[in-house]
Amino acid sequence: MPAVIAASYINPAMFEIHVAGRCLHAPAGSNLLDQLLQAGLPISYSCRSGHCQSCLVRAEHHAVPDQARAPLSPALQAEGWLLACQCPVQQDLHLRLYDPAKDGLPAQIEALTALAAGVLRLRVRPARALRFHPGQHLVIWLPCGTARTFSIASQTDSPILEFHVQQRAGSQFCERLLQLGVGAPCHLGNASGHLYYQADWQDRPLLLLARGTGLTPLQAIARDALHQGHEAGITLWHWQRGEAPCYLQEELDALAQAYPSVHLQLRQPHQLDDDLRRLKAPSRRALALVCGASAFVEQLGKPLFLAGLGRGQVLQEVFAKR
Ligand code: FES
Structure with missing residues (x-):
């Protein structure tokens, strides 16, 4: 009789997670991040949707669901990293938590x-x-x-x-x-995210739409586009959270002065609904990049469609509240 019997042998609906010197018993199909958090283990997380990559854990044996590894770079995948928030527990797992001091x-x-x-x-x-x-x-x-x-x-x-x-x-x-x-x-940690300037956007008008600090990545993309010699116009819409002026107003004004192709629309929150009703795609080849909290990103879906931007012309980045 073996001294230790695997949980999956005792109950096929349970699996073992070996991590940080402990053995957790997790129901089949449960979410790995939830299991680690319930056990009180120090794991970082934010979006829970596979975007932020803050919930990295490393599997000692690489047999983990593809969906938990697919958002990662080939280099991270090769090292055995996976996203706990995207990982259903489907087998026994031997894991190492991300150690910022080491990794x-x-x-x-x-x-x-x-x-x-x-x-x-x-x-x-x-x-x-x-x-x-x-x-x-x-x-x-x-x-x-x-x-x-x-x-x-x-x-x-x-x-x-x-x-x-x-x-x-x-x-x-x-x-x-x-x-x-x-x-x-x-x-x-490693830089990640799909929202950044692509070289083949050079002649496509860019419509950048942000709320709150969603402006930060979009202004960085606008600067990068200009640095790479972007030829078409760039219109940057920003709706501030409160009544105060845009938190980057001075810097953006300087950018628009230096580059006549940059058009600023720095707006107050109460103007959002009216602005969205009047939104127009600058051309049929325009691209819209949207960044902000999930409610804002969802709110823009229909107005952008009505403005003439198809699904393939809209790229989104959702900011997690946490
Ligand atoms: S919490 Fe897992 S990717 Fe963001």
Whole structure:
């Protein structure tokens, strides 16, 4: 008689998850992220939809559902990483949690200032160059293990990475960040995300539509487009969350002055519905890039369609609330 009998042998509806020196028993088909969180294990997460890549875990044996690995780069897949939020438990698993100190890129907080009411400008110096496309996002881990996903505001040639941090009420990340301040160490995850400028967009008018700090990745994409010699017009719509002016107004005004092809529509929240009713695609080849909270992204679906933009002409990035 074996001393230890696998849970899957005792009950085929249960599987074993071996992680952090523990053995968890998980129902078949349950969500791996839920199981790890219920067990109180320190795993970061944000979107729960496979986009932010903050819930990475590494499987010692690579037999995991394809859907849990498909959003990752080939390099991460080859190393056995998977997204816990996308992984149904379908077999026994041997996992290693993401360790930012071992798996992340060391960095230091270079500056932390108020950019506007409720928005912080965070500048971070990575220990070595990070590969990314402007508009992509990454996870920042603070020394206490608190983590959050942020869009990268910078261009690729900058040695300092800039992020715009929405100060949400009760945000553990913001509280800890403000306590740590300038000079504190942190770790950065890999840059990821599908929303970035593509070389074959050069002659396609771009309609960039953002709410709140959804503006951060879209302004980075606009700058990257201009840097790459984008030929068609770029119209940037932004609806601020409160009545205060756009948190990047000064910088965007300077950009529009330098590039006549850039048209700004910096709007107040109460103007959103009227603006959406009047939205028009600048041409049949236009592309719309939408970024903000899920309610905003959903709200734009129909107006963009009525404005003449088909499904294949709209790219979206949803910001998770967490
Ligand atoms: S929480 Fe899993 S990818 Fe965002």
